Amino acid sequence: MAQSLGRLFTLLSFRKTHLSRQCVQVLSGTTLKRTLMMRAVPILSPKPRDFSLPNPSWGEEMMRLYNYYSSQSEVETEGEEEQGSQWTRLPSYNRSLKYAIGGVYLSKIIQSKARLFTRNIKHPGAGFEYVVFFTKDKQRCVCIFQAGHLLEGPPGHVHGGAIATIIDTVTGTHASLLCAPVVTANLNINYRSPIPLGSTVLIESTLDEQEGKKTFISCKITSTDGSKLHTEATALFVSVSVSHLLRG
Numbered sequence: 001m002a003q004s005l006g007r008l009f010t011l012l013s014f015r016k017t018h019l020s021r022q023c024v025q026v027l028s029g030t031t032l033k034r035t036l037m038m039r040a041v042p043i044l045s046p047k048p049r050d051f052s053l054p055n056p057s058w059g060e061e062m063m064r065l066y067n068y069y070s071s072q073s074e075v076e077t078e079g080e081e082e083q084g085s086q087w088t089r090l091p092s093y094n095r096s097l098k099y100a101i102g103g104v105y106l107s108k109i110i111q112s113k114a115r116l117f118t119r120n121i122k123h124p125g126a127g128f129e130y131v132v133f134f135t136k137d138k139q140r141c142v143c144i145f146q147a148g149h150l151l152e153g154p155p156g157h158v159h160g161g162a163i164a165t166i167i168d169t170v171t172g173t174h175a176s177l178l179c180a181p182v183v184t185a186n187l188n189i190n191y192r193s194p195i196p197l198g199s200t201v202l203i204e205s206t207l208d209e210q211e212g213k214k215t216f217i218s219c220k221i222t223s224t225d226g227s228k229l230h231t232e233a234t235a236l237f238v239s240v241s242v243s244h245l246l247r248g
């Protein structure tokens with residue numbers, strides 16, 4: 001199985017070197033949207049649905065922050081200089097495979113029922129609603145997260161496992177931007193104050209260090225005005241080959 005999948009990946013140019021280069025090309029800079037349309041999602045492939053665009057379940061605070069970071073992402077077209085482009089929104093698909101060339105088709109061939117954990121609840125607003133923005137130098141990411149009613153742990157509050165999941169997702173996405181593919185090797189979490197169900201919070205992730213195959217990232221979750229610290233975490237990601245992912 002792993003061998004035949006390996007051959008398939010090779011045929012479809014889904015090799016580590018290619019993937020890494022492509023990720024760097026595709027996911028950097030403020031021309032992300034245009035580049036993604038032209039390179040990562042090829043002519044032969046339909047455009048995958050982007051789950052990090054607003055939907056009717058997004059509350060006022062989620063929309064306010066989305067508009068704020070989107071406005072910071074706008075590219076100044078006058079002159080050569082790009083201004084006001086501190087943040088770039090990262091599209092989000094229901095399978096990581098969909099970031100690869102031909103990923104939409106690959107997704108139909110390889111474990112077609114598999115879905116990204118955070119994008120597998122169909123009802124808008126019931127699970128994880130989130131959008132990630134990253135800085136040009138990829139040193140920082142920010143995620144706006146609205147926690148739906150299916151993520152309950154203690155009554156009225158978000159489950160610690162759901163919090164771990166969104167932290168793994170944001171820090172993992174951050175590490176992937178720097179050196180995909182990666183896996184989480186270590187995740188340490190301190191839960192400082194509960195997150196009310198249905199609320200919108202900010203997740204900020206910072207690159208601490210890169211050392212060979214290792215990428216160290218730290219992260220905190222706060223209320224949107226920054227006054228309340230909910231969670232702090234550190235994570236270690238290790239770069240792996242595609243064959244490592246396939247071997248499991």
Ligand SMILES: CCCCC/C=C\C/C=C\C/C=C\C/C=C\CCCC(=O)SCCNC(=O)CCNC(=O)[C@H](O)C(C)(C)COP(=O)(O)OP(=O)(O)OC[C@H]1O[C@@H](n2cnc3c(N)ncnc32)[C@H](O)[C@@H]1OP(=O)(O)O
Nearest residue numbers: 023096097099168169172173176180183184185186213238
């Ligand atoms: C596919 C297309 C992707 C494209 C992506 C593009 C854009 C991204 C956008 C969105 C991404 C979307 C979603 C992302 C969402 C979530 C991300 C979730 C990620 C996960 O949820 S993933 C699942 C959980 N994860 C695992 O399932 C890992 C299982 N595990 C292993 O696969 C191995 O265990 C491994 C590889 C970790 C290590 O394997 P190993 O030991 O053979 O590796 P190696 O020796 O090379 O280690 C190298 C150096 O790391 C040190 N090291 C290793 N482990 C350590 C530890 N735990 N603590 C401290 N240091 C450690 C060593 O000590 C050495 O350090 P040194 O070099 O200094 O000696």
